[in-house]
Amino acid sequence: MTIHHLEPQRYYYTFAPHPPALRIRSGDMVIAETMDALGYDAHGQPAPQAMKHRVSGTSLRESNPTVGPIYVEEAAEGDLLAVQIQRIRLTRDVATSAQSAHFGSLTGEVPGLALLYNDPVADLHYEWQLDLERNVGTLELPNSRLGRAEVSLAPFIGTIGVAPRYGRAETTLTPGEYGGNMDCADVCEGATLYLPVWADGAYLAYGDVHAAQGDGELIGTALEVPAEITLQIEVLKGRAAQWPRLENQTDIAAIGSTRPLMNCLRLASLELLAWLVDDYGFDRAEAWQLMSQVVTLRVGNVVDPNYSVVARFPKAYLP
């Protein structure tokens, strides 16, 4: 097992088989520092233009810069990439959040593009102060009776994925069957994320850590921070899945990302059902009845081009 320290030379805004930033073997560990979603580093500095992979289109094109892609030698189409999140260390004591025109769960539904005749919402910018010792973030609320709010931090990786199915390339603003910008708080320290491999080498890339976030990421941004991330990456041969899966201390889970929202829930539920039947010896009908009584659902994001829902099944019910 090798530990790699990845120093990004280029930040990508698409998930695709770009020239690998690093080649590793199954079982290796990778440590890398990520920018925040808006492209600022631990010192609040933006990435130099020369380090940004150029893409067309003016709107939101530089959201969620990712480090990578990491080429995993053993990974081939039909495998599963097990990404164990060993550590997420926040590297800045300020988190930014924003309200943006044509973005967010209650405004236009396509990022950067109005779906409304109405006027867009105002652009507003917020700074959260982070106390990394006490693990809390605070926001001044000068116009509210409350005055200021203090929120517990619960960091997770907002954007992590591989090269998509069918030879597609997708923006790092979009989640899908390749992972991507799922913004699911379950993708946190201690969890193992399983990503289906669609292209030989997998091409893992990631960034966009959130220090804290409510369900749905309603306003379109969370507490956006840079971080140092430690991952251990393993290839599970021939363990094909259709959608990202996840495992933590208490649950196994599946993540569905599409539109409309109801179909996220369907994809996640069906992927979980398939997992129970294929790997845990459940009869399909019995699994479906049991799932209906014990599954918990968590809404990841409802703002991106695709929404995300996590369906979780308690490990207590695994044989």
Added chain:
Amino acid sequence: MTIHHLEPQRYYYTFAPHPPALRIRSGDMVIAETMDALGYDAHGQPAPQAMKHRVSGTSLRESNPTVGPIYVEEAAEGDLLAVQIQRIRLTRDVATSAQSAHFGSLTGEVPGLALLYNDPVADLHYEWQLDLERNVGTLELPNSRLGRAEVSLAPFIGTIGVAPRYGRAETTLTPGEYGGNMDCADVCEGATLYLPVWADGAYLAYGDVHAAQGDGELIGTALEVPAEITLQIEVLKGRAAQWPRLENQTDIAAIGSTRPLMNCLRLASLELLAWLVDDYGFDRAEAWQLMSQVVTLRVGNVVDPNYSVVARFPKAYLP
């Protein structure tokens, strides 16, 4: 304050200003026994045909029989009805659940009516044994490696509502701005549900207790049981709301019920936002930023004619 023991003479399948089964005053308490969603009582007996309010249409027309309606003397349009759920006592040690053709989150989307060219799913019936001492339900899974599952009970009222807005009458299978079949697990013992009053007297009715249920009620039914329910009912004058609200030890919450699912989430979020601004001195923009970082969302049902989502805001952030 009077305690009323309500003995149902008729079970209704619509929320509407039916002839009241009981007239009470604000602050009174009501104790009543409800049938399960399928119309069976504590002894597993169906309600006599004569006690069922007749409605047209053959499909699902006798789901969720409700007791009531209760006419609350002080309640007028524009008020809020505070329904404190003091006790839900299960009255049977068997819960039923089912998988039904043209019903459930992964089948046809309109209850009882296919939206698919595909064949419907098989009708399957399940019996859960309840141990009311240990507060668990168990299901035999003869075809699965697990063999049997034991689930903790967490009873709640699946269907509770008032006469709808605009003079409508709605089935007890449908949730909406009047409450109804929301199937939200938060509507449990210890919680206070706030229902907007749309018709003088409010016309509160309820039934359909679930002993346990996963998020979304994916298969379309939960652990369906009869129960004895104790409510204290109070009128809050002129405290208009647009959608049901809820309060418990830790959270205030709002419930949105419509289609598509995304709009449930929007309705619930906007109702919560209005509450924070109107009653708790929040600036609208600041409340929206804070909500985005601390709100939790819970999917009630994704099977009924309307879906339901609960948006919850921690009381810790109320001034």
Added chain:
Amino acid sequence: MTIHHLEPQRYYYTFAPHPPALRIRSGDMVIAETMDALGYDAHGQPAPQAMKHRVSGTSLRESNPTVGPIYVEEAAEGDLLAVQIQRIRLTRDVATSAQSAHFGSLTGEVPGLALLYNDPVADLHYEWQLDLERNVGTLELPNSRLGRAEVSLAPFIGTIGVAPRYGRAETTLTPGEYGGNMDCADVCEGATLYLPVWADGAYLAYGDVHAAQGDGELIGTALEVPAEITLQIEVLKGRAAQWPRLENQTDIAAIGSTRPLMNCLRLASLELLAWLVDDYGFDRAEAWQLMSQVVTLRVGNVVDPNYSVVARFPKAYLP
């Protein structure tokens, strides 16, 4: 066959088994004058308050006043009511149209209730001058290079329906399995609309004529006019349908009304498929293949609580 001249004493804002304004026999003809959608008559006068059926809720509660209900003696649950539209005579030379806050296809999705954080659109009012001889409507466009637009009139009944299924009452702003505010331009002179009967007597009611309208009624209103409508009404015994059907010179059609929009299309397509199989001797799979190549779809409204889509099949392919 009797010809009835119906003089409305009361305008209803819900489809429900209200006290009948008229009782007729199958085959009878009814002539009645309807108000426009906003409640104004041929002389631009509003209905007296005393003639309006009172309903709760402040928003849009007086849209689409209907005349009726008409009780048809032979009509029983399970029958089909054939409503032949013999004549729609416009009775005013001014049509009104409007842009309203929280209404319209590109604004909030629930009439009268925001689903947005954004500001609502401005309220704007338009007057179209109608030339009933030349059958055109003209609108001044003072701020556009075009200056004025002249549109051909193609009047149809926007709102027509019976008492709904399951004992529900629905607002005249909402379309559904009972007809209602479908705003489908195919419901015009010369067409026969078939409505499923859910309550003995059917309880037919109607109003809200549009002098012209684009597909989808995008802004939320059309050229709103009062009219004198002549209908011949016949009961087809035991010819159960699930959704409104329609027939004209060239096509048979079915109308689905629900949310989301995709499900309107599904309901309409499945109802049409059932019609072809049940009445015209089509094999289901073959009908589905043929439908896929020859059906035309027309979007009725995409602004009401439920949307409407018409699926049309050319009579040329009926055996």
Added chain:
Amino acid sequence: MTIHHLEPQRYYYTFAPHPPALRIRSGDMVIAETMDALGYDAHGQPAPQAMKHRVSGTSLRESNPTVGPIYVEEAAEGDLLAVQIQRIRLTRDVATSAQSAHFGSLTGEVPGLALLYNDPVADLHYEWQLDLERNVGTLELPNSRLGRAEVSLAPFIGTIGVAPRYGRAETTLTPGEYGGNMDCADVCEGATLYLPVWADGAYLAYGDVHAAQGDGELIGTALEVPAEITLQIEVLKGRAAQWPRLENQTDIAAIGSTRPLMNCLRLASLELLAWLVDDYGFDRAEAWQLMSQVVTLRVGNVVDPNYSVVARFPKAYLP
């Protein structure tokens, strides 16, 4: 002006900046033969495996092979590519159509992936005989009373697009802001399609001609045929659009492709509105009122990963 005869060496299943098959100048004409959607040529022969661009994922990965991409020298990001469809000549007298598991408007919603617990529909294959002289297609219906159906042909290009925005690559099964598999019958001989240019050179590619199709392509396939297509291609500098636009004898139109269906309609309507305001001197509010009364909507496909809707505005109302 040069006329190019393009002989495909490779068929692509993604829209992306692949190595160009041809480089042309603005104003040039291109004649090329396309395969049918399933990859069969004028002689019913499949493309050799070596000519197929390999992509991952097993399902539907070889649908809609496209010829191209064509690199247009003058085309740069922010331009509009005007594609005049001069001729569509069908090259086979048999069209194929199919009903496929997990595909079609009334089955699972994600092509090739179930969104349902139900069993998938049966796979069925149909052969339509084409009489290219009489311009009709006929299908035997052995199990239906009708016996056989004869349909008028109205050929159009099902799949045509450029390299997508934001550096994405998309499958030829998916429509979007780059065009793609829109399956809009308006993209026919005599029409000019305007595609926004997102990458220098545009990278135009196309295929998948339909000899005839009903609105929505309900079953998921039309009368699938190979064809020889003649296009004249021109670059309009700096005429940025957000979504494909179209012009024919009677209408200008815009095409929106996304999910859910309602948002297709919104995108198309807003793009049309922008066009009227930007190029034709309409006041925005007046244009919106007029559009609402005269726009016609046509549903392209409701089966692909994204749906498509065309919004059309009569040229009669252009100043």
